[in-house]
Amino acid sequence: MKSGNAASPADALEVALLSSDRVGARKILRDSCSTDEPYQCITDLIEPALRSIGVKWADGEASLSQVYVSGRICEEFIRSLPVPSSGIRPDQPVIGIAVLEDYHTLGKETVMTALHASGYQVTDYGAGLLVSDLVEKIRDDGIEVIFISALMLRAALKVRELTTSLKEAGLSVRVIVGGAPFLFDEHLWQEVDADAFAHDAGEAVSLVGGGLP
Amino acid sequence: MSDGEMTSLERTETALSLTEPDRLPLFLNLTMHGARETGLSIREYFSDPAHVVLGQERLRERYGGDSMTGFCYGAAEGEAFGGETIFFDDGPPNAGAPPVRDIESLEVPDPTMSPALLRMLTATRILADRYGDTVPIAGVAISPFSLPVMQLGFGRYLDLLLAEDPLFWRLMEVNREFCITWASLQIEAGATAIVYFDPVSSPTIIPPDLARKTGLAIAKEVIREIPGPVAYHLASGRALPIARELIESGAVAVGVSALESLADLKEAFKGEIAIIGNLDGVSMRNWSLETATRKVREAIDMGAPGGGFILSDNHGEIPWQVQDPVIRAIADAAHLYGRYPAP
Numbered sequence: 001m002k003s004g005n006a007a008s009p010a011d012a013l014e015v016a017l018l019s020s021d022r023v024g025a026r027k028i029l030r031d032s033c034s035t036d037e038p039y040q041c042i043t044d045l046i047e048p049a050l051r052s053i054g055v056k057w058a059d060g061e062a063s064l065s066q067v068y069v070s071g072r073i074c075e076e077f078i079r080s081l082p083v084p085s086s087g088i089r090p091d092q093p094v095i096g097i098a099v100l101e102d103y104h105t106l107g108k109e110t111v112m113t114a115l116h117a118s119g120y121q122v123t124d125y126g127a128g129l130l131v132s133d134l135v136e137k138i139r140d141d142g143i144e145v146i147f148i149s150a151l152m153l154r155a156a157l158k159v160r161e162l163t164t165s166l167k168e169a170g171l172s173v174r175v176i177v178g179g180a181p182f183l184f185d186e187h188l189w190q191e192v193d194a195d196a197f198a199h200d201a202g203e204a205v206s207l208v209g210g211g212l213p
Numbered sequence: 214m215s216d217g218e219m220t221s222l223e224r225t226e227t228a229l230s231l232t233e234p235d236r237l238p239l240f241l242n243l244t245m246h247g248a249r250e251t252g253l254s255i256r257e258y259f260s261d262p263a264h265v266v267l268g269q270e271r272l273r274e275r276y277g278g279d280s281m282t283g284f285c286y287g288a289a290e291g292e293a294f295g296g297e298t299i300f301f302d303d304g305p306p307n308a309g310a311p312p313v314r315d316i317e318s319l320e321v322p323d324p325t326m327s328p329a330l331l332r333m334l335t336a337t338r339i340l341a342d343r344y345g346d347t348v349p350i351a352g353v354a355i356s357p358f359s360l361p362v363m364q365l366g367f368g369r370y371l372d373l374l375l376a377e378d379p380l381f382w383r384l385m386e387v388n389r390e391f392c393i394t395w396a397s398l399q400i401e402a403g404a405t406a407i408v409y410f411d412p413v414s415s416p417t418i419i420p421p422d423l424a425r426k427t428g429l430a431i432a433k434e435v436i437r438e439i440p441g442p443v444a445y446h447l448a449s450g451r452a453l454p455i456a457r458e459l460i461e462s463g464a465v466a467v468g469v470s471a472l473e474s475l476a477d478l479k480e481a482f483k484g485e486i487a488i489i490g491n492l493d494g495v496s497m498r499n500w501s502l503e504t505a506t507r508k509v510r511e512a513i514d515m516g517a518p519g520g521g522f523i524l525s526d527n528h529g530e531i532p533w534q535v536q537d538p539v540i541r542a543i544a545d546a547a548h549l550y551g552r553y554p555a556p
Contacts, residue, residue: 060416060417060451060473062420063417063418063420064418064419065371065374065375065420068368069371069375101299101301102307103309103311104362104367105366105367106367106368106371109367109368128309128310152305152307153304153495153498153532153534154301154303154533154534155304157534180449181495184449184471184472184495184496185495185499187496187499188495191499
């Protein structure tokens with residue numbers, strides 16, 4: 001299917017992104033977006049397309065590499081726009097993202113890319129972090145929303161230690177988790193006392209504002 | 214052994230030949246649990262092949278599973294390429310930061326120069342000498358196509374793959390030779406079969422069209438070169454959209470995911486190759502004994518009729534957090550309800 005056959009710009013963008021058609025996707029974005037209003041472009045096109053691709057991945061109709069590349073293409077477009085230094089979302093919460101005690105980073109990269117593509121600024125704390133180190137960084141940077149990506153069950157269970165430590169430290173932080181163990185066990189995010197679970201990168205973006213899964 | 218009861222090896226071979234054995238083979242993929250059996254830390258346990266052999270013996274005695282393995286942890290293959298392994302007290306050893314910087318000058322390492330791989334080889338040899346006549350001894354090799362996740366990191370690897378960079382094929386050449394050598398060494402040491410782990414070829418990770426041009430094509434070549442039977446394992450990844458390619462890969466079985474219906478999987482692979490799976494290891498740690506029994510019965514109902522099915526977890530390794538009572542309940546239910554002829 002060619003992108004031109006799709007019904008709306010958002011649908012056309014989704015089709016182009018799923019086929020990794022970087023040129024086609026950028027053309028749709030350029031043609032449909034006003035550079036003066038990047039936020040509009042994000043809410044009307046990018047977020048719906050990425051959300052739909054994320055749902056397709058969770059349902060087995062798209063692959064993780066398609067989610068990853070789609071976010072990258074949209075992120076590149078957003079970064080190419082002349083945006084004021086305050087960013088597209090000047091009133092956004094202070095956001096961080098990390099992987100605990102593990103070096104599987106694709107999930108983190110995918111979520112971070114989707115957040116960037118939606119105009120959010122994110123502090124990347126990297127991978128292989130100890131809970132105590134992450135708590136310190138969250139405190140120092142005034143983080144309000146922390147995304148934790150996990151591929152291994154053990155790393156997912158470490159989130160419990162994080163949420164407990166944050167409470168003990170008196171830090172009010174929304175903890176949003178995602179990754180394979182949470183997909184296989186839909187109760188796990190509650191077990192580790194996270195505030196929310198994102199099935200996919202698109203959903204992760206929609207949860208920044210406090211939406212429930 | 215009672216009259217007419219098959220050995221674990223006969224039972225498994227019968228299932229793989231797509232006919233019904235005396236009862237359903239049960240592969241309990243317990244690696245770290247051997248540390249619990251021997252009272253050692255996971256790091257200590259994997260540091261000596263004698264510990265691994267003892268752990269495997271005790272686990273088989275305790276649960277009566279139909280397989281044994283000298284496999285310790287996947288990050289050992291990353292060690293052969295200069296990577297580090299991070300050990301934990303309560304989970305699988307994990308690959309550290311990706312070690313490969315320069316693909317162009319990358320050479321094929323000799324698996325016998327890697328202490329961790331040598332330990333696995335020794336454990337495999339001892340297990341094969343002691344039990345190889347009656348119990349399948351599983352060897353493990355990570356596919357050339359999936360190993361770069363450890364070598365480069367997932368993001369960098371996907372960028373290389375999706376950009377159709379010539380360095381991708383250079384890396385595949387190196388990994389192909391390494392994989393065939395490593396798998397062959399395990400067969401020589403007495404492994405009955407090789408479990409070929411290739412999650413990146415799953416539609417969960419990359420689109421089927423891309424997998425057909427890359428990972429699945431590579432698998433077909435590599436499996437042909439391995440001097441023993443191969444089970445293709447997608448380590449929890451989906452299989453149905455690439456069922457035809459998995460059937461034609463040369464593998465004798467495929468490890469399938471809890472994300473897909475066992476009934477659909479059985480239908481897709483029926484009369485072609487056996488399936489191994491698909492109990493979900495992540496939720497398993499919280500199963501009640503009743504849930505464990507029910508999950509096993511459901512899997513038997515869908516997978517067992519006609520043979521061609523081995524009951525197992527869906528990832529190829531049962532998590533450390535799964536405790537003895539649940540494992541015992543799975544084993545008991547498999548023994549009780551897995552008798553052939555299936556109802």
